[in-house]
Amino acid sequence: MQELTRLALLGCANAGQDVCTVIDTPALQAASSREQRLLWQAGSLAVYLAAGQRPQTASLPQGAPLDAQAEVPATLHPLLNAAIGGELGGIAPWLVQRLRACGLRLPAQLLPQVLDKQAALETWHTVIGVRGHWLAGHNPSWQRRLEGQLPTQLDEATLQRNWEEGNIDQRRHALATLRKRDPALAREWLLVRLPKERGEPKVALVQALKPGLSLADEPLLESLLDDRNLPVRLAAARLLTLLPESAFRGRMLARAQACLHWQVAAPARGVLAKLGNLLNKPAPASLRVDLPEDLPKDWERDGLREQSATGLGKRAALLCQLLEHVPPSHWSDLTGLTPAQLLPILAADEWNKALLTGVLDASYRYQDAEWGAALMDAYLADNPLLRGDEGKLWACLNDVQREALICQHLHQGSPMPASYGLRGMRTPWPSTLSAAVCQAVLADASQPASNDTQRPGFDFSQLSEQLLLHCADDDLPKLGELVALYADRLAQGPLAGQRQYERARLIVALAEAKQTAIKEMPL
Amino acid sequence: MQLTEQQVLALAPDSGSASNGRKLAQAKQWPTLGRSPRAAWGECQGSGKTPYQVRVDLADFASKCSCPSFKFPCKHALGLLVLAANQPDLLSEGNEPEWVASWLDKRADTASKKEVRAQAKAEAPVDETAQRKRAEKREDRVREGLAGLQRWLEDLVRNGLAPLASEGPAPWEQQASRLVDAQAGALAARVRALADLPGAGEHWPERLLAELGRISLAVQAYERIEQLAPDLQAVLRQYIGFSLREEEVLATGERCRDQWWVIGQTTQNDGRIRSQRTWLLGAQTGQTALMLQFAAGKQPFAASYLPGSLLEAELVFWPGAGLRRALLTGQPSLLPSSASLPPSRSVAQLLDDAAHYLAANPWHERQATVLQDVAPRCGADGWQLVDGAGDALPLAGNEHWLWLALSGGHAHALAVEWDGQAIQPMGLFIGHHYHPLTRGD
Incomplete structure (x- = not known):
């Protein structure tokens, strides 16, 4: 066939000789032209080859090993x-x-x-x-x-090759793996490598130090504070502040203390004085904020900047960033006052926005639940300075605080903040919480539908979906009434609105899926 | 009925219908559900006031729904079947409601009427003179068209095939149109399809030349068609485009009753027309039959066949030699499947079969069978199918992961289609369920 194909590619007009093949039957002699002969030869040969086709040879592959599971x-x-x-x-x-x-x-x-x-x-x-x-x-x-x-079991050689030749993901992965095995060697690798890196990959490698961060990393991170690249400096600062013993934290604390001057009222001595204090509720402390006019060089080196994303002025932004690096418990310890006592003082100051934002950021960073609760109380008391920070406020709370607050919101008929709080709740939800959410959904359903099209109501199907996803398995059977509610909507078809119908479908499907899975996969 | 969700969703006209059908497979959306030995039915609450009435004939999975969708089967019919597959207990056995029974009766009636019509048509007195005249006129046109095709083919090889790689589809389209005018439709489609070959893959010149050669042989054979055996005449006439209407086949075709395995199904889409090949294997006769369906654009296929099922049915075959096309007739009934594929062939036997088919019909292209104990092999130079004897054939395409996953690389019986170049795996039984390996579209 090869010879024939070559002739056909060239064209009979351009090639002198015909080709002889096994198909040289007398019938071919009847061909009236070279072209016809070539075509007949090709057609016959194709059939001949197809009919005589032989299989290739190969051995059966090694099958998959047996699965014990x-x-x-x-x-x-x-x-x-x-x-x-x-x-x-x-x-x-x-x-x-x-x-x-x-x-x-x-x-x-x-x-x-x-x-x-x-x-x-x-x-x-x-x-x-x-x-x-x-x-x-x-x-x-x-x-x-x-x-x-997977937690890869890469051998040293592969690890080193990935580190030296891999893409940024592989390098980061190699670094993280080595850091678990031999943190000192991982730091050495990084020390050699970092000066050659630029831009995002450099930041990514610095960020890779977060797991297993220790004081041993401090010298390297300190040196990175002198990097030319701002994101690298910021990444290093964010890690240093996580090390309680670091010089960086000490510097920040000293600066913050120098800026915030607290005057704590002396504890009342006499009985009369104490009674008087109780009646008049004098401010237990006062605050004076003293900020540098310009950004000091050493502040700048530690990653503090004159601008911030929160729309604060230059000096306010500085104050805010400074506070973010100080654990808020420091202020309670320093003054001997509770967060609830300190907050009104912060809120009354002329730098109040920066103070509250900074303290909130610090509460979030150091997961200070006591300060978190106080800040949340202030927010709920409608403090305008904390508006828009709901996510962070919730994130400061511990699970017990969070659950109590969610239930409180649900009882008060304010599902919106409750749904905010539910987002970060650990799963499975405690039974009391599931019951409260279920009750809230059922209570809403029993109310006559609102005709207020200007202000569409809260979408309780979102809560129901979250409930079905996150409730404890033992609590699922208690949700029968709630599921029946959506099953009814489903049975009505999409008449009442396509979206509602789709939501009902999802919720019923979720409930059925979980029930089936629990039944078919008993623990 | 041992349906699986995958089998059911393979009936869907597109992936959107499949996904919507799956979503509708929730008992809550079905106020009524039921089944009888011959049908499944249910009422599904849709966007209208009254629920949609959905009914499915379990013999051939034909369905009817009162919804306005033009898709077929519609999402409601698919939802009902997915329910029947996943939660068969929900469809309790009961008496067919009137709206189900009357539809089934009407179907049976139409089917028998169709046969009666075919019979009547075959027996009806015809104006033989007029018919002969028409036939002669067409014969002349075809001969003229074929002569033109032969000249064009000779021109191609005179000037050489090499330049075709850069010429695009225009010359092929022109020649195909001429063949359409000459009423040689099947040949026209063949020529049009050749446009894809030049430049595609390293062996394109060889494949193109082989195809041109076979077409040229058909032209030559047609010139002396009277000298050929009647079966070969029939094959050649179909190859050129003298298509038989289904009524004619029903009236005159050879009939064969058997228990037929629906071993697999493949669908091809050339942009204008989708064609579906459903392969049947007779349990007693061992005969292979091909059922072809065509649909324009996104139109549904007229009938649904469920790969992996076993049908008690009568087939009527198109005339011809070798592997033949067939048509289901009467009311087929679905048998409980034995959850495995029928007795099977080795790779060497498949190639032997191919040789026999070619001996009977030199224009034979495709066959299907069940191969015994074969496994996929994924190597550096592509995928292969290997059997226990160490015989291997190349696999079509590069996506055989589902087969590899299901089989774990171990040898199983596999339904395949073979086109002389590569094996297309169609499906296999694992864990008592048929898994289709070909996508609907």
Whole structure:
């Protein structure tokens, strides 16, 4: 066929000689032209070759090793398929946990779609079983993706090669891995490497020091405060401030103390004086803020800037940043006053916006629940200075404070702030919280629908969805009434509105999915 | 009925319908649900006041819904079938409501009427003179068209195929249009499809020349068609474009009753027309049959066949030699499937079969069968299928991950399609369920 093909490519007009093939039957003699002969030869030869085709030879491949883990029961396959495809809201993490608790793995037919999408793999990689790892081994891009998910057991040589030749993700990963094994060597690597790095990769490598941060990292981070690149300086400052013993923290504290002058009223001595204090409630302390006119050079080196994103003036921005580096408990210790006593003083000062924002940022950074609660109280008492900081305020609270506050909001009929607070709640939710949310949804449903189209009401289906996703398994059966509510809406079809219908569908599907999964995968 | 969700969703006309169908598979949306040995039905609350009435004939998965969707099967029918697959207990056995029974009866009636019509048509007195005249006129046109095609083919090889790689589809389109005018439609489609070959893959000159050669052989064979055996005549006439209407096939075709395995299904989309090949394998006769369906653009296919199912049915075959196209007739009934594929062939036997088909019909292109104990092999130079004897064939395309995942690289029986170049895996049974390996579109 090769010879014929060469002749056909060139064209009979451009080639002198015809080609002889096995197909030289008498019928070919009847061809009226060279071209016709070539075509007939080609057609016959194609049939001849097709009829005589031989198979290639190969050996059967080595199959996947046996999986000791059992596959999820077949009744759950459609459910898992939908969850992996993102059709069941945020149920995936719960399902993964359930599978792991039961020692089950995903069915083989769902593995390609998990390995094929980064997001799916991030969620599901712990339940792909031996088959999943074996399958990924056949596809380099899946393999890479999977390696990115796993606590890798890279050997020294691979680690070093990734560090020296890899992309930024691989380098960061190599650094993090080595840091766990040998923090000193990891620092040495970084010391050699950092001067050659620029821009975002450099920042990323500095940020990679956060896990396992220790005082041993301080000299390196201190040296980075002199970097030419602002984001690198800021990244180093953010890490130094996390080290309670660091010189950086000491410097910040000293500066803050120099700026904030507290005058604490002497404790009342006599009985009369004490009684008088109680009646008149004198301010227990007063505050004078003294800020430098210009940004001192040493402040600048430590990452303080004259501008900030909060729309404060130059000096206010400085104050705010300074406070952010001081644990707020410092102020309570210094003055002997509670956060609740100190806050009104901060709020009364002419620098109040900067003071409150700085203290809030610090409460958030150092996770100070006592200050968090006081700030939240101030916010709820409608302090205008804290408006817009809801997310941070909630994030300062511990779980007990958070739950109590959410329940309080729900009882008061203000679901909006409650839903804010629910976002960061640890899962599964405590039973009391689930019951409160359920009650709030049912209470809303029992009220006549509001006709106020100007101000559409709060969407309780969001709360219901969160409830179904995050309630404890034992609490699920208690939500029957709530699910029935949405099942009724579903049975009415999309008449009452497509969106409501879709939401009802999701909620009923979520409830059914969880019930089925609990039934089919008993713990 | 051992349906799986994947089997059902393979019936969906597009991925949107599949996803919507799956969403509708919630019992709460179905105030009534039921089934009988021959049908499944339900009422689904849609955006109208009254619920949609959905009914599915379990013999051939034909469905009817009172919703206004032009898609077929619509999302409601798919939702009902997904429910039937995932939660069969929800569809309790009961008496068919009137709106289900009357539809089924009407279908049976239409099917038998169609056969009667075909019979009547075949027996009806025809104006033979007029018919002969029409046939002669067409014969002349075709001969003229084929002569033109032969001259064009010779021109191509005279000037050489090399420049075609940079010429685009225009010359092929022109020649195809001429063949359409000459009423040689099938040949026209073949020539149009050749436009994709030049420049595609390193072996394009060889493949193109082989195709041109086979077309040229058909032109030559047609010149002396009277000398060929009747079966080969029929094959050649179909190859050129003398298509038979289904009524004609029903009236005159050879019939064969058997238990037919629906071993697999593939769909091709050339941009204008989608064509679907459903392959059947007779349990008793061992015969292979091809059921072809065509649909324009996004139009649905007329009938739904469920890969992995087993049908008790009568087929009517198109005339011809070798592997033949067929048509389901009467009311097929769905049998409980044994959850495995029928007895199967080795790779060497598949190639032997191909040789036999080619001996009977030199224009034979595709066949399908079940291969025994084969596994996928993913190597540096592409995918291969390997059997226990160490015989291997190349696999079409690069996406065989689902098969690899399901089989774990171990040997299983596999339904395949073979076009002389590469194997297209169609489906396999794992854990008592049929898993289709071909996508709907």
